Amino acid sequence: MVDYGVGNLFSIKCAMEKVGFKTKINTSRIETKEVDALILPGVGNFSAASKNLEKVRQQIIELVNEGTPVLGICLGMQLLLEESEEGSGKGLALLTGKNLKLPNTVKVPHIGWNTIKVIAQNRLVEGLEDGSYFYFAHSYYAAPISKEVISAETTYGVTFASIIAKNNIFGTQFHPEKSGRNGLKILENFYKMVKGR
Numbered sequence: 001m002v003d004y005g006v007g008n009l010f011s012i013k014c015a016m017e018k019v020g021f022k023t024k025i026n027t028s029r030i031e032t033k034e035v036d037a038l039i040l041p042g043v044g045n046f047s048a049a050s051k052n053l054e055k056v057r058q059q060i061i062e063l064v065n066e067g068t069p070v071l072g073i074c075l076g077m078q079l080l081l082e083e084s085e086e087g088s089g090k091g092l093a094l095l096t097g098k099n100l101k102l103p104n105t106v107k108v109p110h111i112g113w114n115t116i117k118v119i120a121q122n123r124l125v126e127g128l129e130d131g132s133y134f135y136f137a138h139s140y141y142a143a144p145i146s147k148e149v150i151s152a153e154t155t156y157g158v159t160f161a162s163i164i165a166k167n168n169i170f171g172t173q174f175h176p177e178k179s180g181r182n183g184l185k186i187l188e189n190f191y192k193m194v195k196g197r
Contacts, residue, residue, distance in 0.1 A: 002039065002056060004053045006042050006044040020188075030060070035068060041075075051089060061093075072170070073176065075138075078140060080164070081098060084099035096145040099140045102139055112136065113135055114133065121151075123189055135178040137178075146166075151163040154174075
């Protein structure tokens with residue numbers, strides 16, 4: 001797990017361990033020989049997170065380019081893209097696109113339970129049904145240029161990507177660690193992918 005100054009690390013750590021992961025929190029240097037997967041957790045501000053990622057940015061990019069699976073959660077998913085309307089700072093640019101603010105026609109931030117619509121099958125969404133509920137807490141959403149990376153969508157004022165997947169790069173706009181059985185299913189699927197490499 002990469003700690004770049006965001007909250008909720010403990011709850012994500014507990015959820016990851018519940019499905020079988022052995023976790024280690026890294027702040028300034030990632031021990032690359034010990035890494036089977038990367039988790040980018042996330043609650044917070046894009047600009048601050050981007051700045052705090054500087055110490056490990058290049059390591060993350062190299063690991064992902066070498067095939068290490070990465071799962072970005074909420075802000076962590078947004079950091080997989082290039083930039084955000086939330087402020088300055090660069091994302092990891094592992095996927096092409098930008099993060100946009102939710103429309104002011106709905107209450108922002110979007111906090112609470114909402115459903116997903118699976119639009120592309122892959123191993124991360126295996127066993128999930130359309131209409132499954134997940135817990136969201138965000139004001140911005142990822143808008144990847146390529147719609148082919150979108151596995152599931154959610155509607156809240158606008159229809160946005162709630163799950164993205166491309167090769168070894170995965171992201172959820174919702175918080176699987178706060179989403180009960182459905183959230184654990186996502187994490188279990190990610191664990192199976194990592195162990196099956």
